[in-house]
Amino acid sequence: MGTSDSTTLRWGILGTGNIARQFTKELALSETGRLRGVASRRPDKAFTFIESLKNPDGGSITAYGSYRSILEDPAIDAIYIALPNTLHFEWTAAALRSGKQVLCEKPLALNRREAEELFDIADKNGALLMEGFMYRAHPRTHLLLDTVSNGEIGTLQLIQINFCFNRPAAKEDARFHPNEGGGSLMDVGCYCIDLARSLTGQEPVRANGIAHLHEWGVDDYFAGSLAFPNGVLASFVCGMTLTTDQTTRLYGTEGWIEIPRFWKAAEGFTIHRPEREPENIQLLPTSPLPPLYAIEADAFAGVLRGAPNWNPRENTVGNLKVLEMLRNQIQADPLTR
């Protein structure tokens, strides 16, 4: 694994924001991951961040006062990029060139050209690069995909996905800035597209959408539709200023599946078939699973040890292709302004 020993991976994190904190908290519950460093643009922020951590394995965690300095430390094996979208390219490239394995937050890049370049850099440096669509690594996702492909609802025809949250617009939040890779489509619409592509195992032949634009110029909510070669249609809504149930529904010829609060991956799902009692599918009811990001970190380490890649290059590039098509529509369609 290129690590401190054959079973552990020494992680360093770039950034000290929301997801850095969440990932750090859950990494402590992973089997393979050990947090060894946190880097910030400002040394005091990195120190404050690590001071607040409980370190279950007792190993030391270093605070780095620049992103560059953590990349130069040979005591770090893997880097988790928890920076705003516009910085993913620069720092993922730098981490890969430093010989680190890299898990970068979604979306990996602003467009597929950047993503292709990053994977080329990874290949050249013999490093693993993965985009952190954490739900893909989760056993509930595998169970759901198996349920659909086993024909439990007949032939899948329609998919309905939503991923929305409600947060006040803030000048310091890159999500609300059109020039910083912001907008609901980039932030959470990317998940919806990725899920529809996972469920069909195909690339859409059509992608259409319409955006509502916030006064600062980003899409604060967006409705999209995708058509797949096998005849499946997917519709999705994503947004940053509204509250929804986050339920995903899959409709087939023989029934439908309802997955509540899809993105937390905390619950099972229900299969509905005409004239039968709903069937509740629970995941491993006898053994509580580790949290989502712990599973992701372990699954990343698993790929390093030779397990199948649960989010390979072609998937990331395919997702960015669809994102680009939809973002171009937001730019081009005067009705959305």
Ligand SMILES: NC(=O)c1ccc[n+]([C@@H]2O[C@H](COP(=O)([O-])OP(=O)(O)OC[C@H]3O[C@@H](n4cnc5c(N)ncnc54)[C@H](OP(=O)(O)O)[C@@H]3O)[C@@H](O)[C@H]2O)c1
């Ligand atoms: N997988 C998930 O569930 C999930 C959830 C949320 C977000 N994300 C993704 O994670 C990434 C970070 O999101 P976040 O919510 O954690 O963002 P955030 O809270 O704003 O944190 C981003 C961090 O990046 C660093 N940074 C460097 N340059 C910056 C700049 N110009 N403006 C703001 N911050 C800057 C800051 O850390 P320092 O000042 O310490 O350097 C900051 O704390 C995004 O790509 C997002 O899409 C993923």
